[in-house]
Each structure stands twice: as structure tokens, then as C-alpha cells.
Amino acid sequence: MVRRVVSSPLTVLGLVIVLIIIVSAIFAPAIATHSPTEVDLLSKLEAPSGEHYFGTDEVGRDIFSRIVYGTRISLRIGLLVVLISFPIGTILGAIAGYIGGRVDQIIMRITDIFLSFPGIILAMSIAAALGPSIENVMLALAATWWPWYTRIVRSSVLSIKHSEFIEASRALGANPFRILFKEIIPNSIAPATIQASLDLGFVILSAAGLSFIGLGAQPPSPEWGAMLSNSREILREAWWAATFPGIAILLTVLGFNLLGDGLNDVMDPKQR
Amino acid sequence: MALLEVQNLKQHFTTKKGFMGEKTVIKAVDGVSLSIEEGKTLGVVGESGCGKSSLGRSILRLVEPTEGSVKFNGQEIVGMSPRGMKELRKEMQIVFQDPYASLNPRNTVRKILEAPLLIHGTGNKKERQERIESLAGKIGLRKEQLNNYPHEFSGGQRQRIGIARALMLNPKLIIADEPVSALDVSVQSQVLNLMLDLQQERNLSYMFISHDLSVVQHVSDKVAVMYLGKVVEIADVKKVYKDPLHPYTRALLSALPIPDPVRVRNRIILQGDLPSPANPPPGCPFHTRCPMATKECAEIVPPLEEKTTDHFAACIHT
Amino acid sequence: MDALRFIAKRLLLMIPILIGISILTFAISNTIPGDPARLILGPKATPEGLEALREDMGLNDPLYVQYGRYMAGIFQGDLGESTYSQRPVADDLIRYSPATFELTIFAMVITLLIGIPFGIISASRKDKIADQFTRIFALLGVAMPAFWLGLLLLLFFYLRLGVFPGSGRLDNGMSPPDYITGMYTVDALLTGNWPVFISAVMHLVLPGITLSAVTVGMITRMTRSSMLTVLQSDYIRTAYAKGAPENRVLYGHALRNGVMPVITLLGMAFGHALGGSVLVEAVFSWPGLGQYAVNAINYLDFPAVMGVTLLIAIMFILVNLIVDTMYFFIDPRLKHN
Numbered sequence: 031m032v033r034r035v036v037s038s039p040l041t042v043l044g045l046v047i048v049l050i051i052i053v054s055a056i057f058a059p060a061i062a063t064h065s066p067t068e069v070d071l072l073s074k075l076e077a078p079s080g081e082h083y084f085g086t087d088e089v090g091r092d093i094f095s096r097i098v099y100g101t102r103i104s105l106r107i108g109l110l111v112v113l114i115s116f117p118i119g120t121i122l123g124a125i126a127g128y129i130g131g132r133v134d135q136i137i138m139r140i141t142d143i144f145l146s147f148p149g150i151i152l153a154m155s156i157a158a159a160l161g162p163s164i165e166n167v168m169l170a171l172a173a174t175w176w177p178w179y180t181r182i183v184r185s186s187v188l189s190i191k192h193s194e195f196i197e198a199s200r201a202l203g204a205n206p207f208r209i210l211f212k213e214i215i216p217n218s219i220a221p222a223t224i225q226a227s228l229d230l231g232f233v234i235l236s237a238a239g240l241s242f243i244g245l246g247a248q249p250p251s252p253e254w255g256a257m258l259s260n261s262r263e264i265l266r267e268a269w270w271a272a273t274f275p276g277i278a279i280l281l282t283v284l285g286f287n288l289l290g291d292g293l294n295d296v297m298d299p300k301q302r
Numbered sequence: 303m304a305l306l307e308v309q310n311l312k313q314h315f316t317t318k319k320g321f322m323g324e325k326t327v328i329k330a331v332d333g334v335s336l337s338i339e340e341g342k343t344l345g346v347v348g349e350s351g352c353g354k355s356s357l358g359r360s361i362l363r364l365v366e367p368t369e370g371s372v373k374f375n376g377q378e379i380v381g382m383s384p385r386g387m388k389e390l391r392k393e394m395q396i397v398f399q400d401p402y403a404s405l406n407p408r409n410t411v412r413k414i415l416e417a418p419l420l421i422h423g424t425g426n427k428k429e430r431q432e433r434i435e436s437l438a439g440k441i442g443l444r445k446e447q448l449n450n451y452p453h454e455f456s457g458g459q460r461q462r463i464g465i466a467r468a469l470m471l472n473p474k475l476i477i478a479d480e481p482v483s484a485l486d487v488s489v490q491s492q493v494l495n496l497m498l499d500l501q502q503e504r505n506l507s508y509m510f511i512s513h514d515l516s517v518v519q520h521v522s523d524k525v526a527v528m529y530l531g532k533v534v535e536i537a538d539v540k541k542v543y544k545d546p547l548h549p550y551t552r553a554l555l556s557a558l559p560i561p562d563p564v565r566v567r568n569r570i571i572l573q574g575d576l577p578s579p580a581n582p583p584p585g586c587p588f589h590t591r592c593p594m595a596t597k598e599c600a601e602i603v604p605p606l607e608e609k610t611t612d613h614f615a616a617c618i619h620t
Numbered sequence: 621m622d623a624l625r626f627i628a629k630r631l632l633l634m635i636p637i638l639i640g641i642s643i644l645t646f647a648i649s650n651t652i653p654g655d656p657a658r659l660i661l662g663p664k665a666t667p668e669g670l671e672a673l674r675e676d677m678g679l680n681d682p683l684y685v686q687y688g689r690y691m692a693g694i695f696q697g698d699l700g701e702s703t704y705s706q707r708p709v710a711d712d713l714i715r716y717s718p719a720t721f722e723l724t725i726f727a728m729v730i731t732l733l734i735g736i737p738f739g740i741i742s743a744s745r746k747d748k749i750a751d752q753f754t755r756i757f758a759l760l761g762v763a764m765p766a767f768w769l770g771l772l773l774l775l776f777f778y779l780r781l782g783v784f785p786g787s788g789r790l791d792n793g794m795s796p797p798d799y800i801t802g803m804y805t806v807d808a809l810l811t812g813n814w815p816v817f818i819s820a821v822m823h824l825v826l827p828g829i830t831l832s833a834v835t836v837g838m839i840t841r842m843t844r845s846s847m848l849t850v851l852q853s854d855y856i857r858t859a860y861a862k863g864a865p866e867n868r869v870l871y872g873h874a875l876r877n878g879v880m881p882v883i884t885l886l887g888m889a890f891g892h893a894l895g896g897s898v899l900v901e902a903v904f905s906w907p908g909l910g911q912y913a914v915n916a917i918n919y920l921d922f923p924a925v926m927g928v929t930l931l932i933a934i935m936f937i938l939v940n941l942i943v944d945t946m947y948f949f950i951d952p953r954l955k956h957n
Binding site (some may be wrong): 193194195197198199200201202203204205208212213216217 | 359362364387388391392395396398399400403404405406407408417418421422464467471
Binding site (some may be wrong): 139140142143144146147148149150151152154155156158159160162231235238239242243244245255258261262265266269272273275276279280283284287288 | 636637640641643644645648649651759760762763764765766767768769771772774775779891892894895896898899902903913914916917918922925926928929932933936937
């Protein structure tokens, strides 16, 4: 399996990007050259240089250091949102698929309703109702994300539900709870896991978007979307302020995407 | 008293078609009665689609039977409470056809074998492991192999693991649903011999479901022949194979290879296809393909009658 | 007749979804932390005054009564009053939605004009340079934060080169064309107002490209994989085997079947564009629903936010209905089922 991952250059690229992000998040204080929040009006709006790799913003904060610290915020958002929505979606999907009938119909109609909003719009209105903060953005994103996992898990449960090993478990007298958690979920979770690794990137992207319109991280937090939002005021003077945080978002989404696609190819039994 | 006593068991499936839902009823099992004695084997034969697998699942209540009675040791199973049912599941187990699909691919063999004990809270950790290892020895697995996953074993080995799992709780009855038909012929006899040895040793009863008449002849004490959800003939294995009464049984047996080059084979070729169980023919279900069919066969549903001593068949012409 | 039955069935199936959407938006409005009465009266309110306002606003009624009132309001086109613009939300939505429509439709046109040809080229030159290039392009499109792309385009084409305008829908001082659809390009065309038409198109270019980045990526990828499936199928091999020229195989046989599944994705792409318009409009000060929503968020104007949410969800559903209907007419198999 490792060899298959390594044999695809794009997957390796994804892996490298993701590793860089993780390393930046863990060792942010060592990597950053300046404080991410300290104001230094003497060196405001400086172009990229040896002192400030990515330049400074309108109050002299070092953009490179802010981006490095921003990995912590973005990774935390991505991980927490997926960690909240993944189990909820998975369990509901497994229940819907396994029990079927009316329970299935109710759960699936609810997912239909959530999926009939463009994701970012639903997240926007939930986050707006809860009030602007990074935690509320995470809640809002989790609330819009779980139905995808429900759908994916349900369809893989349907494909294994009548397997003989499930019947064997029932013949042994296992209760539905045990069958669900020990037999069905472990065997139907793989596609959703791949989706979750892709989603890490998309969650980060959405959170940045919500911060961009003022819902998520609030200044002076070094969150990438909030930084981009801020850069609009100084677009004419400081192209670097608008450029580098965006590259960070793009690379992060790209990294998780490439990794997820790579995993998908590796796990797909048809390609084995 | 027989260990298992099945009376007039029915298993009907309804499927909805289309938006408005025109219902069709499929009578997979349609009024089957039979019994299995302790330590004996009942073979159930028939073409695929005759309802023999549904019969097995229905008896174990893996699918709720539509109607009828199943008595185990005199106790009625149909309608029994979940708690009582769980207790009874220790006594009756199932072995499946496909050894590739019947073992959870994500668990080690040790875990697969431990599951029955955990489900029923049997023994402590040490006792459970001892029991797993002793049964593993019986089916010819080394201790180290217990930590392997199902895909690391051959089909025959997997089927033996499936049998071991069924035996973990010391059942009295095992329903074996085509247990060897997915295996290579060379491996089939190994598994059959294991089953026969275990039967002797533990006084097990088997319901042995198969489409393979030679295998059934080899393992069974009694044989039931099924056609379109009904038993058309049931008797001791010798009587059925030597002196079949139902024309369907005769047709099936005529296709068996005879190990005697001098004897001329008189093969009966059945006309037409197996009718759909959703739309079975009126009268005798076999009359559309029967070489002996007369006008009455399309009208009268023949009852399963005792034609000679302990030999039952459902045909008005015998 | 079949088509009518199909559409009627789909419309019927929409009803529970619409009810669900209204319940969800109602639930979201009800999660607003704090007491709306206190928000209105401020910290100095007396308990009696608060209680009276609560009673007056119906906040003391059971939830289902409040929901019933909310639904009755929606059916009468009453979505509450925007606390920011001081106008009925429904009027604001009518005022701002044509701009959003114009932008998303423009972006979808760009998406189709670029995405489908790129997907076809990519598939027919599988693993060649053109394919590699297209795949990287599509991948970047999918991973691209649209609002950031918007900023970059502003930097380069507006601030640096000055070839495209950077905000609004028309040049300063230009008055909008006579109101017909509210979409300036369409109205200008209908009234033959060429200067306004050109200005409107110029203003659409940057936000349109920005908004289409993600959907171009989606459609390119989908077209490519669908075309590949078709190109590897037996009937295409047969066509090659009997010596049909490559172009005829590609455009005669493969294209129709390869592009058809892409249509099913159009609804989803449109939803993406509608969602993305919120961010893109904020970048380009495009006076549509998105900018209205963003302003509303900044002024804690919840009736306006919920109005936009509801309207966009309904638009999304309608688009999906249209796409399904289109597919019904195009795919002969569906007609017989």
C-alpha cells in the first residue's frame, strides 16, 4: 500500500504539503520570525524582504509569521469539524441503512433538506444566528457537513447489509447494537474516511470564506480568511497582503485533495 | 420426540413495484412440514430458487416466518421473546455457503471465534481463549493462525472456521446451507468428513441444504426434496434414492452419474424452466414440467401423503 | 404527457422538502442567542416593558404557533422587516436578486463554454500534455478560494492594468436600462441600449470569471471522466474497429453520451455558484443578494439573512428541478421508466 502511495507523484506532493502544514502548526513558534499579532507601526506596509519574507500589513505585523500561526487555526477547524460531523453522519447513515424502512426514510429526508441548501449559505446563516466567532463557524460547518457522510455510509451499508457474516452474527444472537458497531460500521466506513480526508481541505476553505465575510475568526486573529478580508483595505498599497494568505489556503486544500484522491485510488479494490 | 419439528411453515415475501406499489407475493416457503431427530441429518435438496435456503433462514428466524410453527425440543420458536430466542440461538446454529462472505473481513479469526462467547457472556477471558484454541485444533488450525485475517486462508479453511464459529456455543442443531458447494471438489470431502466426525463426537443434528444429490446422499439419514417452496417427497435416504416416488425426484436422480458403465442411463429431461415463485402454476406446482402430468394435475394440489411406510410424496399418480 | 407526469411528480416531491427547509430556517432563526425583545429595548428595559414586547411579538406563544405564523408570513410574501435597510425583506430580495441571477448565469455560461471543451480535449488526449495541463488547471480550480482569486484579478486587471472595472454593475454616472428583468445585460439588449450593455458586460467579466473558477474545475473533471468511460466502451471500440475516422467517432458517437451525465451535475454546480456568489459579490461590491447578506450579517440583521437563505435554497431546488426535467427530455431511457 505504501508503495502504491509513493508511486503516484501527485499523492506524494499532497502528502508533503500536508506534512508541511502539520509541522508548521506544531513548531509555529520556532518557524515564525516575528510575533503573529505584535503591531509595529514603524515597519507597516513593507514589501517582502529578507526581514519580512511575505511583507507586513497596515500595522506592521509580519505576514509570514501570521500565516505560519494560521496553520494552527485552520488545522484545528478542519479537524474539529470533521471529528464532529463524521461520527454523527456515520452513525446516522449506518442506522438508516441497516434498519431501513421508516427510520431510513426519516433520516434520509432530513439529509435531503440539509443538502438542499448550498453548503456555504446554510453555514452562513447558522453562524450568523449563533454570532460571529470561530467556534460558531465550526459548529455551523459541522451542522452542514454531516449529511454527506450519512449518504456515503448508508450506501455502503446497503451493499454489505445482507452479507452472510452479518447474518451469522444475528444467528449467534448478537443484538442490533453490536451488529451495527462491530460488524457494519467497521466494514462500511472506508469510503467515508476518504471523503473526510478530502473534506479537511474543503472545511478549511469554507471557514476561511466565512471569516472573509466577517463571521469566523475576528481580527487580530491570524486566520487566513480574516487576513484576506483585511487585505482588501490595503489592496492598492500591499499586493502581498492579499497574495500569500490565499496561497496558503490554496495549497492546504490542494494538499488534502491530492492525498484524499491518492487514498481513494489505493483503497479502490477495482484498481488493486 | 424429534429435536426439531416444523409444521406448515410459510415464508412469503412481498415486493412493491413502481410508484403506486403493485404488490407481488413471493411464496419462497409454502407450507413445509418436517422433523429432525437428535444426532441425525436431514438433507434438503432442490434446484436453486426452490426455497431451501429460505427454509433454513426461516427456521432460525433470521427472516421472520409468515406462518406456521417451529418447535425446538418441544419449545415453540415462532413468536418467542427476543430474550428466549437469544438463549435458544446457543442451541441452533448456521453454516453458510460462501466462506468468503460469511466471515467479517476486518476481524482476526480469534475475534471471529470469540464473538459468540462474548455475545452470550460465556466464560472468562482465559476460558474463552482455551475454548477457541481447542476448537481451532479440531478444525486443523495452528494457534498462530488464529491471529490471521480471513483473506489469508483458503476457501476450505475458511469454511472450517465458519463451522468452528457455529460450534463455539455447543449447539445441538446446525443448519448447513450449501456448506460445500462453493468449494473445490477436492476440498469438499475434507469439510464433509469434518462435519461427519463432529456429528459423531457431539451427537449433532444437521439440516443439510444442498443442490448436490450425491453429497446429500453421502451425509443424510433422511432426505426432503423441495420444489417451488413445497416439500414434494420426504423419506429415508435409501428409499428416496432407490425408489423415488415423485416424478421430480426421479428426474433429479436420473441426472446423477452412475458408477456402472454397463447399466444404461435413462435420463429424464425436464421440459421448460423453473416457474417463478411469484407466479406459481395452479394445481400441482410441478405439472408444467412433469412427464406424467394429466389434466387433473393442473387442478388438484396434491397433498404430501404417506405412500408406503414412512415414505411421503406429493403426487396423485403414485 | 409523460413529461407532464414527470414534472408533476417532481413538484409533488418538492413539497416536503420545502416544508423541511422552512422548518430548518425557522429553527435557525430561533437559535439566535439572547432575547430579541431585550435586543430591541436595550439594557435599560424594565421587566414589564420586556414582557409586554415579548407578548406583542408573539415570543410567548408555543413554538408551533410561532412556526405557523412564520409560514403564514412566507405565503403572504412577508419575510419580516430588515433592521438595516428598514424595508420589508421581501422587497429587498426582489431588488437584489436580479444582480445575483445575472452573475451566476454568466458564470455558468463561462463554466460550460470552458469546462466541457476542456474535459473533452483532456479525455481525447488522455495522458498527453494537454490532458496533464487541463487536469492541473481543474484541480487548481477546485481547490481555489474564489474570494482570493477575485482579489488577485482585482489587483492585476483593475489596479495594475485598468482593463476591467473593479466594482459595481455599471460605470459611474451611467443609469441602468429600463427595468424588464432587472438583469442589466438582458435589459440593455432588449432596449437596444448598447453603451449600457457594453458597460454591464465589462463589469461582469471579473466577478464572472471568479465565480466560475470552482465550477469550471468541477465540470472539466466530470466531463473528462465521463468521456473516458464512454471512449473505453465497446461500441466506441467497434466504431474504431470498423474504421470510422477519429473525429467522427469522437464527435458523432462519444460526445452525446459522454456529455449527458455532466448535465446531472449542472444543478450542483449552480448551487456552488449561488453559494460562492456571497463571497464573490463581497469582493467586487456587486450589489446582489450576497452583498446584501454580508451587510446584513455585519448589522446583525437576521430577518434579512434568513430571507436570503430561504430564497437561495428555493432557487437551488428550482434549478435542480429544471436540470432533472432537461435530463428527462435528453435521456431516452428515462422516458420509458
